[in-house]
Amino acid sequence: MNSRNDPGTNLSRRTFLHSLGALALSACGGGESSPASTAVSRASARDASSTITLSHVANGATDISISGAFVHPGLLHTQADFDRMAQKVAAQASPWYDGWQVLIANGYTNLSRSPRPQVEVDRGGSGPQNYPLLYADIAAAYGCALRWKISGDTVYADKAVQIMNAWSSTLQRLGGDSNVDLAAGIYGYEFANAGEIMRSYPGWAAADFAAFQSMMINIFYPINVDFLNRHNNTDITHYWANWDLCNMASIMAIGVLCDDHRLFDQAANYFIDGAGNGAIAQAVYYLHPGYLGQWQETGRDQGHNTLGIALGGAICEMAWNQGIDLYGYDNNRFLAGAEYVAKANLVQPDGTFLTVPYVTYTNVDVTQPGFSTASQGTIRPCWALVYNHYVNRKGLAAPWSTKFAQAIQPEGGGGNYGTASGGFDQLGYGTLTCTRDAVTPAAAPTGLTAYPSAGQVVLSWWGVANSTSYNVKRAAASGGPYTTIASSITDPLTYTDSPSSGTWYYVVSAQTSTGETANSAEAAAVTAVQLHTCLTFDEASGTNAADATGNAHTGTLVGGASRVTGKVANAVSLDGSTGYVSLANNIVADVSDFTIAAWVNWSGGNAWARIFDFGAGTGRYLFLTPKSSAGIMCFSITTNGGYGSRNVNGNTALPTGQWAHVAVTLSGTTATLYLNGNAIGSATDVIFAPWRVGPTAQNWIGRSQYPADPFFKGAIDEFRIYRNALSADQITALVQAA
Template sequence: MTRRNFISGLGALFLAGCGGGDMAPASASDGSPATAALPVQTPELTSVPTSAPLPAPTPTPPETTPPPANNTFVHPGLLHTQADFDHMSQKVKANAAPWVDGWNVLIANSHARLSYMPRPQAAIYRGSDGVHAENYTLLYNDIAATYACALRWKISGDTAYADKAVAILNAWSSTLTLLGGNSDVDLAAGLYGYEFANAAEIMRSYSGWAAADLASFQNMMRTVFYPINHDFLIRHNGTEVTHYWANWDLCNMASIMAIGVLCDDRAMFNEAVDYFKNGAGNGAVSQAVYYMHPGYLGQWQETGRDQGHNTLGIALMGPICEMAWNQGVDLYGYDNNRFLAGAEYVAKANLIESGNAFYTVPYVTYNNVDHVNQTAFATGGQGDVRPGWALVYNHYVNRKGLAAPYSKKFAAQIQPEGGGGNYGPNSGGYDQLGYGTLTCTRDPIASGAAPSGLTAIASQGQVVLSWWGSAYASSYDVKRGTNAGGPYTTIATGINDLLSYTDSADSGLAAGTYYYVVIAQTPSGASLASNEASATTAVQLLAYLALDDGNGLTATDSSGKGHAGILVNGASWAGGKKGGALSLNGSDGYVSLPADIVSDVADITVAAWVFWKASSKWARIFDFGSGSGHYMMLTARGDTGFPRFAITVNGAYGEHAIDGNAALSVGQWVHVAVTLSGKTGTLYLDGNPVGSNPAMVLAPFRLGGTSQNWIGRSQYAADPHFNGLIDEFRIYRGALSAAQIAALM
């Protein structure tokens, strides 16, 4: 298994400039951009175009879905579409705020001048390789100039700026052949790859950019940038996958996606989309937004590191979502708006609540291969006003009609942000293209959507509700019923922040199954109801495999829930503790249970009789998950020689575990059980507690979808299969008491 005896082998792989996944010193990624002398620029501040004011804009209805996806890419179709440029142009010509304010910031930037002179290089170095000096500032300044001039052309129609942008693109595509340095070259390939591709995507429709020159630029992006992006995501420089922070993955994902669209390469585009959803590294959305607190505050992966990198994560994932949206793929809404949860958490954590005091946000311990028990919120860089929030706010509020109060405040705080490094104090330099006020602001939406994304999680006799709010709503009412579809009784009113409610005995909650909806109170009255969410507070048998079948390949489920198991490979039948039993051969036999069997479960009990024939470390009694990054498992013997239960959402080094203090006997029947009740986990052998952990912050539902739910097999291919017999395998929704565990025997 990768967690064992792996760290000792990593030392030689960690390049000097890697710093445990740190951004390069004195680089833009550290919030203190490195600078290089620019050519002398002559003033060229063009006044805003004037014309008769246009009528006040009509609020737009919600744009609830992305453009339809097909095999033909939309062009321009990365951060901005032609419709976006038409909108910007109209607003600037009408002197409409805040667009015109963003325009004036653009034209005042030295990168947006016709006198700007590019400085192309054959090789760009980021991070010291001991031979070559770093020169990547030349590249990112020229990218900033290309993008700024491209915007000026698309908004004003002045082709002089188009010619300047094309000249810079051609200068680099005819010169650059190498990106080098230490491991920080992966940052250069990612950050500048996605930015350069975006600038070129804007210019591809310009008739003055020759087809041969576009092809040359596309070739440079394919051969110089993409191979580094791809290699990083699949190898992470030979390190354990959680070694690099989220931003390293994110910038390379953004580059792959942008190059895919620029080069009309669907496989490349899909590579980025798939990694966003299913990638093993910390940039995949389920790892980047590590933990979902009540009210959908999504703790970002770098929260215990510093806030400069936390805000960079939002500034990188936002463009990934926007580029995908413009090609018909909704990553913004993926996994119940998980990105928005991360954005709201990061925004709230970096906003002043009153005086000099920041808002407080909840925090749970984070672990990875390099950081064990990162127990506290990191205040370094807190208040960083890095750009990117206009994109977040305008998508979720003015496209979708959702509430995003903290992203809204952050967007207002930086408005109108600039570009080319001119964002304001502690703004992160050239890691973003900037100008979001100009490019991302949308007309106000006419009315908010109904509350949505309601979830209900039952734990310790209570039900915790969370939901997404509605733009313009002033408060929310929670309703509860005992039948699907109602009728419902109002149990809470006047909720406005946090968008969460805990239903308990105080409001009449008893053991049973309940159904909930949420209503928003808005200026135009009560909204439609949210989706309905249900929760069961009573202990409930989810699966009962008596394993008395005796023949065939199906292990019958007697719970009535339809969770039968399928015998695979060397799994067969034998006599058991109570009638028949499952026999596993220790080499390839196991039982597969249905997908997502515990995907809506918080408190849980798993119990079985086991007869272990041959002791082997890490053999699984059960292992439910979706691979070696997300799983919940019970092994008969861990490194301590005793049983171990563990659950993780970011691999072996992120395990929250219960280690037993007694060995599981070989050659005799032993009853094993594990329970999770709130944050308390308990491990039992023969009805006796042999291990506990009062800080189990993870629960089965946090694993997300699980397609590999196995008895007798590990998520890790190198681990041995269980060798022995298993009888009376049970899963309960809810934690049985010690007395109830004893009664199962």
């Protein structure tokens, strides 16, 4: 078993509607068609100057490809942004003018400052650490660029150009130890932003601008892309999220600076679906109720945790200015992370901190069982950007980011952030550059999700900017009539309902100073056991395996897969070499509590064959193996590779040469493994449900996500997936019905 811990020894992801099926213990027929799920767009075009092409890629996510002319300037700031800043500063309007005063008082924008370019810049290692010379000059160039764009005074433009020309004519390489990856990432995106602002200045000679572009793409970019591709040949979970994020930010910024769509696409797609911890699905490691998104470095320290928001926000803003909505991707997943980090680090009037929920995080190096208070209260100049996008652009509620932004304004920059800290890891000046006039608040709460958990229904939603509280309403039929079941909800925006068994429909409204808003879009949850997929393999020929529920979850026989006499009628026979059954993309992406059951006749063989394995590669999956390296049946589910998996180990291997019934259930955080109707293992810490695994396009019966694992050899019949957990008696009934 390669590249993971041995599990034998050791929503929401998206807005969705839980679809309907019919429970059938003795036969697979009788299912109803599933209603379509409600999905959040992964990216949306916002600017007519850009053409965005979306296509599905191998792991089930969406591929971003942007073509047409880039917007210039179009990284952290557009021309419209500079026009707004100039107008507000000229009018001495607060808080923009307050931010301007901080900018002009910063010594890094002093015209007497001389650049100090180096042939080689080193970060880490045993040699001299001269990287502060680079980041100081970047801060100076950026600050002077802002002063020119806002005031029109060309002496600051000339100073910015002088600094950039000095570096582009001198710098030949970045060096040091692995920390050079941080230097190339952080200073790469920052320097590219300074260059992007200045590209329209007539006093910057075309040849000099080209030399600056050449420096960025030939010295910074190769280190950025090599890191994302190789991670220095370490396990993919080894590096913290910020290492990925800074290199993504640099690649994206250099792509726009150099009009290279390929680079921009690389960064945007890695943010959506990269394997490393900086991709948003891993960076926001776990969504707690109320969309509090536990950031990946939460168990490490809060200095690094807050840096993740600064870097992630920069990526989202640069993408937004080119027509890609990474802010809104996956139901505002970045906002979930920002709200969690803001709430955990904002000092209360009494000097204390609020608590946030936490689940244990594990990677190849560490297990972190609790929230780290190290550096708690770290203040970085990143909150104005988050607050202004979600509240003043989108009209959503972001209460903790809002409080943080307002508490620390005006944000400085260039190593002098006023009330903020954080060295030179971010450019700063967010109060000046990001503040926007408020827009009309959203008309209703958005992003409502409802998922079953141990018979209850957990609801979460995004709020309205001017709301004071929220009402939760439930109906027994889609479209109502709705009955209010909870009111006066303030924080967090979540409610847990305990309805009877059935299918329930929910909406949420907001109370504002002027009355009640419209209802949110409807979300539904099934608390009854309902059949989701049933493959009988009873076809006489062909490669299709029909879904007897009518839900169109058809399987496809691949390679050495054929039909033989089964436990009930026909079964699929897998040759242990190339044979497996491929199921539909995202087969369980809208499933929470579940039961997966089948009749299995295993011919035996090496450990780690799969009865089923649904996933998106070796980082995100759920599987059942007939025998682990410990010699026992094992169920495993993870969103962070083998090191972060939650496992249920049986007390025996699957018998060979005979038909045996296997099942695994999940109810809340309790998973149970059954063999021939008897529970053979259970675990109460299984915090991951299938919907948390995310998009999957490698959903297989008889094949593993890990290429080195053996294919299953034997036969499988009556493969079933249910919504919700069957009881022990219902599992027994399945066994007896065959």
